[in-house]
Amino acid sequence: MAGGARDDRSVADKLFAIADAFQGGDELTLSEVAARAGLPLSTAHRLLAEWVEWGGLARGDDGRYRVGLKLWRLGVRQPTARRLRAIARPYLEDLLDATREHVHLAVRDGLGAIYLERLSGADAVPVISDVGSRLPLHATGVGLVLLAYSTPDVFDEVLAAGPRKYLPNTLTTEPELRARLAGIRATGLSTSVEALTRGAFSVAAPVRDATGAVVAAVSIIAHVERLAEPQFALGVRMAARGISAALGWRP
């Protein structure tokens, strides 16, 4: 939006667009925030001041803006993340001990998998996922598991959105995705090789709650050279079962 152009978005929309800018970086200048939020500099400046006064954003000595402790304090009250992280932690730590690669816990949010937790070994393969990341369902191990146990309308939405082919192995067509999801439901496990990250494979499994519903997924992302090692599938299954049992699931 050009500077000075009339902006018919509501104040709430504009305030939230300011906050959304911080999903793209930890420390942003005024012009970076304005550009990401699609707002004139003067509007962005005024709304940033409102956020800072409340404490949801903070301005450092360097003039850059970042998320403030008020938003962190609100975030920790999110019931799903709080409960699942607390319950899953010891199982994820065991899985990390057994593999020394990346261990993930994720939940579905629309067409994305949100990473609630990531524990990583010192020499784990470089990946783009981090705690708080939101990655597409069709291109991640946890995402495919969450999709496999979602209602059909979610699958239809994934197809309608036009799944992006990140690497030659990313599944994007309806037949190959249907076949993979059926395989996941049959085995309770998803294995992908270089679907989103070169040099990495993933193994993922579903986490169920007391009602039997799949509420999360656990995965390992490891160096592709280790694909034949047996502890990944076994470890991911055991961690997912342990967390499910802790949530009250009885097979």
Next chain:
Amino acid sequence: MAGGARDDRSVADKLFAIADAFQGGDELTLSEVAARAGLPLSTAHRLLAEWVEWGGLARGDDGRYRVGLKLWRLGVRQPTARRLRAIARPYLEDLLDATREHVHLAVRDGLGAIYLERLSGADAVPVISDVGSRLPLHATGVGLVLLAYSTPDVFDEVLAAGPRKYLPNTLTTEPELRARLAGIRATGLSTSVEALTRGAFSVAAPVRDATGAVVAAVSIIAHVERLAEPQFALGVRMAARGISAALGWRP
């Protein structure tokens, strides 16, 4: 504010008041949110809908509102909490192993101590602090440590605010607070008995960054019967030193 009364607060103020309501509880009805935010029901309803549409708040099947995953994702990007929690975690776990009571990591925010982390033994003493809590500086172990190393104007503000006497042992007068803060600076340790919680004592120590500035505090809250056991002071000192060293501090 009475329903229908004119409300001259800005839209931003009202939106933020809605969010603040969730510091007081995890799952709130519309009328609870309206009451806590001081807004008419109709205004609260409209602004809650804006929050829900964005994803910062969510509405459950039970009609109650709670913090949404969007706010959780923004919160995890808070640089101070993220960095300190990641660095401190192994030292806090060691301290938990050595004591099996409550282990805290806190930073100062105005006249409050914000609890960035809490790890607790299974039989730890009941306390009101939790991850995300904000408790007064003068009445908590971590708070007194943070106050001891703050600039004099923070101490003046604490006095001006009229420190509340929670229990007979809570320090509230200028002479007793000055003496305690001097003692903390002399020994690098703060020990309080039943200052905020009956049946509990706390031992707290400062965490320094590479510049030598005190940026956080570590504490143990334990059953008062265990006051004479030597591992609390030793353990808290070691954890605080370990975290400081990991932050780049060299004595």
